[in-house]
Amino acid sequence: MEFKKELNKYQEIINNELEKYLRKQECPEKVLNQAMEYSLMAGGKRLRPILMINVYKIFKEDYNICIPYAVAIEMIHNFSLIHDDLPGIDNDDFRHGKQTNHKKFNEATAILAGDGLLNNAYQVIAKNILQEQNLETQKQKIIAFSELSNATDRMIAGEYVDTEFEGKAISSDYLEYMHKNKTGALLRASARIGAIMSNASTEDLEKITKYSEIIGLTFQIKDDILSAIGDEKILGKPVGNDIKRGKCTYVTKYGLSDSQKMLEKLTNEAIEIAKTYKENGEFLENLAIYIQTRNK
Amino acid sequence: MEFKKELNKYQEIINNELEKYLRKQECPEKVLNQAMEYSLMAGGKRLRPILMINVYKIFKEDYNICIPYAVAIEMIHNFSLIHDDLPGIDNDDFRHGKQTNHKKFNEATAILAGDGLLNNAYQVIAKNILQEQNLETQKQKIIAFSELSNATDRMIAGEYVDTEFEGKAISSDYLEYMHKNKTGALLRASARIGAIMSNASTEDLEKITKYSEIIGLTFQIKDDILSAIGDEKILGKPVGNDIKRGKCTYVTKYGLSDSQKMLEKLTNEAIEIAKTYKENGEFLENLAIYIQTRNK
Numbered sequence: 001m002e003f004k005k006e007l008n009k010y011q012e013i014i015n016n017e018l019e020k021y022l023r024k025q026e027c028p029e030k031v032l033n034q035a036m037e038y039s040l041m042a043g044g045k046r047l048r049p050i051l052m053i054n055v056y057k058i059f060k061e062d063y064n065i066c067i068p069y070a071v072a073i074e075m076i077h078n079f080s081l082i083h084d085d086l087p088g089i090d091n092d093d094f095r096h097g098k099q100t101n102h103k104k105f106n107e108a109t110a111i112l113a114g115d116g117l118l119n120n121a122y123q124v125i126a127k128n129i130l131q132e133q134n135l136e137t138q139k140q141k142i143i144a145f146s147e148l149s150n151a152t153d154r155m156i157a158g159e160y161v162d163t164e165f166e167g168k169a170i171s172s173d174y175l176e177y178m179h180k181n182k183t184g185a186l187l188r189a190s191a192r193i194g195a196i197m198s199n200a201s202t203e204d205l206e207k208i209t210k211y212s213e214i215i216g217l218t219f220q221i222k223d224d225i226l227s228a229i230g231d232e233k234i235l236g237k238p239v240g241n242d243i244k245r246g247k248c249t250y251v252t253k254y255g256l257s258d259s260q261k262m263l264e265k266l267t268n269e270a271i272e273i274a275k276t277y278k279e280n281g282e283f284l285e286n287l288a289i290y291i292q293t294r295n296k
Numbered sequence: 297m298e299f300k301k302e303l304n305k306y307q308e309i310i311n312n313e314l315e316k317y318l319r320k321q322e323c324p325e326k327v328l329n330q331a332m333e334y335s336l337m338a339g340g341k342r343l344r345p346i347l348m349i350n351v352y353k354i355f356k357e358d359y360n361i362c363i364p365y366a367v368a369i370e371m372i373h374n375f376s377l378i379h380d381d382l383p384g385i386d387n388d389d390f391r392h393g394k395q396t397n398h399k400k401f402n403e404a405t406a407i408l409a410g411d412g413l414l415n416n417a418y419q420v421i422a423k424n425i426l427q428e429q430n431l432e433t434q435k436q437k438i439i440a441f442s443e444l445s446n447a448t449d450r451m452i453a454g455e456y457v458d459t460e461f462e463g464k465a466i467s468s469d470y471l472e473y474m475h476k477n478k479t480g481a482l483l484r485a486s487a488r489i490g491a492i493m494s495n496a497s498t499e500d501l502e503k504i505t506k507y508s509e510i511i512g513l514t515f516q517i518k519d520d521i522l523s524a525i526g527d528e529k530i531l532g533k534p535v536g537n538d539i540k541r542g543k544c545t546y547v548t549k550y551g552l553s554d555s556q557k558m559l560e561k562l563t564n565e566a567i568e569i570a571k572t573y574k575e576n577g578e579f580l581e582n583l584a585i586y587i588q589t590r591n592k
Binding site: 027028029031032079083086087088089102106107108109110111112114115116118119120122123125126127129130135142143145146148149150152153156157158159160161163164174177178 | 323324325327328375379382383384385398402403404405406407408410411412414415416418419421422423425426431438439441442444445446448449452453454455456457459460470473474
């Protein structure tokens with residue numbers, strides 16, 4: 001309960017920061033800006049920015065330097081949601097309990113709003129790197145830019161694999177490959193950028209990377225479990241569609257019980273890593289438990 | 297005729313460079329990579345890279361430093377073509393005389409291939425900036441990155457305005473705004489990046505910017521003329537669709553004769569600027585004429 005409050009605090013911080021990047025001016029593309037804002041501010045969990053900031057905070061206090069990168073990664077996450085929901089891909093009508101972008105606006109606007117958010121992320125980063133006077137810090141930011149562009153590439157590849165194999169029985173290798181890329185890559189980049197920005201050691205970067213890879217997996221397994229047996233009202237989206245669509249998920253492949261066992265085992269591994277940072281690792285410990293136990 | 301050969305030479309150079317960035321390996325997303333390659337290598341004019349390189353060559357000889365940026369801008373141009381052609385936007389079946397991406401592959405693949413090319417452009421740039429050891433050169437590259445991200449933002453806005461106002465009578469201000477962004481912004485960035493990379497003076501950067509803004513306009517006016525009265529076989533796409541769709545173009549708004557007069561007047565202005573660079577400006581002079589007189 002305490003941790004939920006802390007999460008909410010960070011969600012508010014991120015939402016306030018995102019607000020600063022929204023474009024509200026009168027212009028011929030005003031509705032496009034509204035469509036970008038609609039999805040960006042539709043009430044996501046802000047998991048990626050929160051992970052980035054709290055990895056940074058293990059090593060250093062003032063996380064303001066991370067904000068543009070946290071904003072960028074959240075833009076990229078939301079670009080991917082808009083495009084995934086399109087009629088040509090998942091054809092979903094609701095997300096976060098609200099109409100999806102193409103339902104609220106139209107298909108052309110949703111395609112371009114997704115494109116706009118992806119590109120906007122890089123605009124934010126370009127401006128931030130350009131304005132950085134300290135050469136050491138600029139170097140870290142360029143590395144962060146590279147991390148993000150590589151992770152986004154992997155995310156798109158993962159989404160492609162997801163669409164190509166929908167309705168087909170796939171091997172556990174493929175299932176893991178898909179999630180490692182589709183969901184895992186951006187979570188991994190969030191954690192790594194937090195560590196890189198704080199100038200963490202190579203050893204710490206490796207530990208943080210491992211932690212993020214594990215919670216990338218637990219996040220997906222839990223997602224699959226919620227998609228199968230979650231509460232539609234709490235989730236804000238229909239439940240049980242994966243089976244109808246013949247979608248290969250952890251639950252459809254390994255069954256509910258084994259999926260829950262995998263989830264628990266992996267969560268414990270993530271907690272082990274977090275514990276090596278003692279009180280500084282408490283947030284990551286709680287985050288791993290939250291991902292395991294969340295109901296939406 | 298001589299200039300056509302020179303253009304072909306540069307097209308080959310660009311095509312060879314693009315080839316180096318294609319991903320041919322066996323992987324679960326192989327078909328996605330093929331879809332990206334399909335559109336990227338579908339036989340475009342390579343106008344943006346050629347403009348970038350030849351602006352650079354006004355000021356400096358060895359244009360190799362521009363190549364990753366020329367590649368990136370061509371990737372971004374092709375991303376925009378794939379998404380513009382989608383059923384949700386223009387719903388076009390042919391481009392460059394070949395099936396559009398979603399016709400050749402499918403809609404989901406085309407959406408993600410567009411996303412992939414946009415992101416790939418930034419991957420190329422991130423890697424290139426990260427590897428640059430010379431701090432002065434790195435600074436130029438960061439500026440180029442910023443230019444490109446801002447131009448792409450404008451391109452997406454222009455495309456949005458195009459979709460929103462399709463089938464409606466729009467003012468000449470809106471028509472110009474649309475083209476300045478949709479086609480103009482990326483051509484402008486190509487020229488400016490060429491100048492920035494060559495360390496051109498502020499005065500030269502302004503002249504080059506002006507030149508590129510003019511040919512952005514002439515390119516669009518000529519496009520509209522070809523779309524109305526061009527040869528379908530040479531163009532590789534249907535002619536006369538603009539009127540059917542009620543699309544507002546220079547030709548549907550000002551008529552053919554006035555559009556041709558505007559085209560000539562603007563081309564002469566571009567030539568004037570190019571002439572100030574004497575023999576070094578010859579390519580830009582010929583390019584302006586080529587854009588005016590091309591039949592595809």
